[in-house]
Amino acid sequence: MYTLERWTGRVALITGASSGIGRAVAKKLAEAGMRIAICSRRKEQLEQLVNQLDIDPTSVLVLPVDLRFPKEIKEVFNQVNAIWGGVDVLVNNAGVGYKTPVYQGNLDLWREMVDVNILALCHCTYEAMTNMRKREDNGHIILISSLGAYRHKPGSIGNGMYVATKRAVRSLTESIRMELRSLGSNIRISAISPGLVETEFAERFLQNAEAASDLYQKTQTLNPSDIAEIVGFILSCPQHVQPHDVIVRPTRQLS
Ligand SMILES: NC(=O)c1ccc[n+]([C@@H]2O[C@H](COP(=O)([O-])OP(=O)(O)OC[C@H]3O[C@@H](n4cnc5c(N)ncnc54)[C@H](OP(=O)(O)O)[C@@H]3O)[C@@H](O)[C@H]2O)c1
Structure with missing residues (x-):
């Protein structure tokens, strides 16, 4: 049976840990005995998570960061490397989406999605893999x-830029996997591609709290903990097994 045992005491950095999927993943990995570095802009939310976790406070680093800014990303990795020696598991979870049709020309929203969902994901991956390769060279990167990334939901107008960023993540999963193989590295990379998960995402996406709560009430959703369990499964796989991309929908989701 696969277990998470070999990750006990090792270090996981989770981006976007202040809410939703990232928060559930941080909880799962802390409960599995990993040391966790939790990142996002909202420091209070991260501290609240620490208070909820029944773990040794020395096993947690709270690292506020705005992923739109490369200097802040670099600083986060410098801190983890200085305090704990580096990251063994990187969960590139932070992401942002806005319903913003191209015909409206909102460059600021397009830029934020590209900066957080693609550029920061690549930057964090670069920082983590550079450190991993200097040490055991057997870490895991999860996107x-x-x-x-696989289908354009019929009738959904205005989500083109968000979907474009996630198609980029799909493509990066494969290209980074091939880079790692070309380097002869043992680092693994895996993605998870969820359908609808009930989090704070829809409120940001729709810019409307009522519409978001309406959506979640009338549709079956996944829970953040469902995705955290899949992260746990991916990490539990032995070294010769590399899940590539786990596509997961709520059972009743049609499209
Ligand atoms: N919910 C869904 O239905 C769904 C479906 C498929 C994929 N996903 C993906 O799942 C991931 C997690 O989303 P979620 O559903 O858990 O949504 P969420 O609750 O809105 O969480 C998003 C996280 O990203 C962080 N974040 C956003 N912008 C940031 C920035 N500039 N700097 C640092 N952190 C930032 C947020 O933290 P702060 O605001 O505190 O910075 C928050 O912790 C995203 O990549 C999303 O695209 C979600």
């Missing part, structure tokens, strides 16, 4: 993508 939270989206079902949108």
